Amino acid sequence: MPPQAHKEARMDHPQEHRRQQAIARYLAGDNIEAICRDLHCAKSWLYKWKARYQADDPGWATGRSTQPRRTPSQTPQPIVQCVITLHQTLVQSGQQGSAAAIQQGLTQQGSEPIPSLRTIYRILQRHAQEAI
Numbered sequence: 001m002p003p004q005a006h007k008e009a010r011m012d013h014p015q016e017h018r019r020q021q022a023i024a025r026y027l028a029g030d031n032i033e034a035i036c037r038d039l040h041c042a043k044s045w046l047y048k049w050k051a052r053y054q055a056d057d058p059g060w061a062t063g064r065s066t067q068p069r070r071t072p073s074q075t076p077q078p079i080v081q082c083v084i085t086l087h088q089t090l091v092q093s094g095q096q097g098s099a100a101a102i103q104q105g106l107t108q109q110g111s112e113p114i115p116s117l118r119t120i121y122r123i124l125q126r127h128a129q130e131a132i
Contacts, residue, residue, distance in 0.1 A: 019049045019061040026050060075115055075123065082111050083123045099124070 054060045086105045090097040099120040
């Protein structure tokens with residue numbers, strides 16, 4: 001790799017390079033306190049990356065997303081679709097498509113579970129933003 005390309009590659013992921021440098025020094029036998037002092041990091045940071053280190057995995061130094069993998073409390077998509085459809089039906093028929101009217105309509109249709117007024121309001125807001 002040419003020197004300039006190597007420098008650019010390091011500039012793209014400075015945190016990964018720092019992690020690799022810390023672990024390389026740890027594996028070479030350097031004192032943990034010295035590594036942390038030189039790299040301006042906490043011992044807990046070094047121990048975290050030491051635990052993630054895998055010699056056979058070149059991507060071990062890549063950061064992981066903190067975003068939840070799933071949202072168990074999210075309103076089920078069929079209920080969301082019922083709320084949106086009922087809202088559109090109410091508005092087209094000239095009635096007020098309020099959250100209370102939608103909740104009452106869902107109750108009459110026998111939909112389960114019936115979302116709260118606030119949840120219905122949020123669903124309508126999200127749908128309006130997506131329609132823009």
